Amino acid sequence: MNNNSCGPSRIAGCQFTLFPMSEKFVDIILGAIEEVDTSKVWKDTDDVSTCVRGRMGHVFDVTKAIFLHAAKTGEHVAMSGTFSIGCPGDTEADSYMDESDQLLNEEKSQAISQQAGCKFSLYPMGREDYMDAIYEQIDLSKHRGVEVSHAHYATRLDGDVKDIFEAMHQSFDSVQEKVSHVTMTFTISANSPSNQS
Amino acid sequence: MNNNSCGPSRIAGCQFTLFPMSEKFVDIILGAIEEVDTSKVWKDTDDVSTCVRGRMGHVFDVTKAIFLHAAKTGEHVAMSGTFSIGCPGDTEADSYMDESDQLLNEEKSQAISQQAGCKFSLYPMGREDYMDAIYEQIDLSKHRGVEVSHAHYATRLDGDVKDIFEAMHQSFDSVQEKVSHVTMTFTISANSPSNQS
Ligand SMILES: [Ca+2]
Incomplete structure (x- = not known):
């Protein structure tokens, strides 16, 4: 939804708070x-939200790690955001698409064990059969x-934060292989006094 | 994204935290x-989010009022959520669609003056020309x-909370007149120490 010219692009992004x-x-x-x-990742923060952009794997790696490091304080912490890929308004202008596969935060993230509850919704854009793509991925997510x-309006996931992000990542990835422009909203909550499981 | 049968429906909803x-x-x-x-409105709350459903006017009235009454405490308060209408998985089964037009919270909301910053994104679903619908409404929102x-990935609005919700409501309403299924994500933040304007 910015004013850049349109065009195919596989840059992924996440706007989150x-x-x-x-x-x-x-x-x-x-x-x-x-x-x-x-x-x-390209990163920009203001008083409302943070936006990270780059290769999909790094966008998930960074978003998950920020939530994990905040949640491990033991405080009630939540994060809401929207992942997107293939947005016609986005461009690959930034050099971050050349980064290697190696995830910079995976080792530290793996060391943190943290339960959470999450609701997410997948939105394949620009396709009349978008509900089929949604229902297909919901079936997949039962095995993770x-x-x-x-x-x-959402699918709820409960479990370890790393498994929750992995399920969202796999769902997002499988839909974006079939649909050019996909967005995925999520809200994840940890250490809530009303969910001590 | 629930398992209800599909079918046209003008019930609106907002899932927010x-x-x-x-x-x-x-x-x-x-x-x-x-x-x-x-x-x-129909209302359901768990430890991750609250969902309200019913006629569009009441869904916006309630969501705006909850944010306003929280923000008037002077604490740094934010809200993230997704409005939707025409979701093929939603139904008009609930009796709330018969409610009258009168907004129950408008008078108290009007009495609260509160500045905020907000980012929102509109997603018209199931249409190949969805970007046109987005760009049309962005032009409109400049006059409010x-x-x-x-x-x-978003449009930012700064101003009084009531004007921000009015702009989002009008944008959402104008797009849903043309597109059956529309979702709109938003994050609004008030009393942030990094935005004291
Ligand atoms: Ca304190």
């Missing part, structure tokens, strides 16, 4: 960002070690 | 909900008393 429900929200946000290596349930 | 960046987040959330009359700017 981290919400620590704590007076220490600034410290928690800055602490999480400090622990995460964002050098393989997270508890899957259905809510209005 | 309120995020007070404060230890008092529970009190702020419950206090806001207590001040808002939700009797004209809010400052409009463009961000990656």
